[in-house]
Amino acid sequence: xxxxxxxxxxxxxxxxxxxxxIDRPLREDGQYKRISEYYGELVxxxxxxxxxxxxxxxxxxxCSTQKRQLNKETVEVIANAATEWALSHGATHFCHWFQPLTxxxxxxxxxxxxxxxxxxxxRLSASQLIQGEPDxxxxxxxxSRSTFEARGYTSWDLSSPMFLVEGINGMTLCIPTAFVxxxxxxxxxxxxxxxxxxxxxxxxxxxxxxxxxxxSKNVTITCGCEQEYFLIDKSYYYARPxxxxxxxxxxxxxxxxxxx
Numbered sequence: 001x002x003x004x005x006x007x008x009x010x011x012x013x014x015x016x017x018x019x020x021x022i023d024r025p026l027r028e029d030g031q032y033k034r035i036s037e038y039y040g041e042l043v044x045x046x047x048x049x050x051x052x053x054x055x056x057x058x059x060x061x062x063c064s065t066q067k068r069q070l071n072k073e074t075v076e077v078i079a080n081a082a083t084e085w086a087l088s089h090g091a092t093h094f095c096h097w098f099q100p101l102t103x104x105x106x107x108x109x110x111x112x113x114x115x116x117x118x119x120x121x122x123r124l125s126a127s128q129l130i131q132g133e134p135d136x137x138x139x140x141x142x143x144s145r146s147t148f149e150a151r152g153y154t155s156w157d158l159s160s161p162m163f164l165v166e167g168i169n170g171m172t173l174c175i176p177t178a179f180v181x182x183x184x185x186x187x188x189x190x191x192x193x194x195x196x197x198x199x200x201x202x203x204x205x206x207x208x209x210x211x212x213x214x215x216s217k218n219v220t221i222t223c224g225c226e227q228e229y230f231l232i233d234k235s236y237y238y239a240r241p242x243x244x245x246x247x248x249x250x251x252x253x254x255x256x257x258x259x260x
């Protein structure tokens with residue numbers, strides 16, 4: 001009984017607690033901003049930003065649809081623009097952000113700080129933007145391989161925009177990446193998705209060309225398997241032993257009725 005009462009009290013306090021509010025940004029006059037005024041302000045979209053020329057945006061679109069590589073000069077321009085944008089929002093670090101086979105996300109953070117002619121500067125180079133090398137030995141089966149084979153490589157994903165995440169010590173520029181092994185095998189949840197989208201585009205484009213649509217260069221996939229998730233208040237979570245211990249909701253089987 002005490003356990004049930006404690007659990008009910010925890011749920012009741014979760015509903016009644018005073019901290020349940022949304023920290024909405026304010027205008028200079030003290031009024032709340034409209035959602036449209038700050039929506040996406042911490043996202044660096046290569047196609048909508050005003051920090052890149054139209055020629056660069058066009059080249060990015062062509063490389064994304066035709067699956068060819070950007071030249072180093074273009075990547076340098078993008079890296080500089082992303083750095084200036086991130087610094088203007090107070091960012092101090094950047095990271096390659098990926099989803100390894102651990103059920104969560106991971107990142108390897110580096111500082112923008114660099115040296116030029118012996119003087120400190122903030123910089124994100126083209127090579128740092130394109131590829132990273134986090135330690136993969138701590139991921140599934142990583143410890144069973146040789147050191148050089150246990151490495152994991154992150155590769156910049158052009159199809160996802162960069163974004164800022166605020167932490168205790170400031171902002172971090174997150175660069176979405178794919179995560180693969182030394183031999184090119186997928187070590188994350190995103191690489192299989194990107195490869196399947198690419199394959200579908202190739203097959204569908206070939207079909208359209210054979211059907212008389214010779215101008216078709218690529219096909220964009222806009223539908224797929226449905227996925228949904230549910231957010232549970234932390235107070236509710238800690239009041240549920242089944243969620244804490246198993247990570248899922250356990251439904252009890254109703255007792256069997258015994259007839260005389």
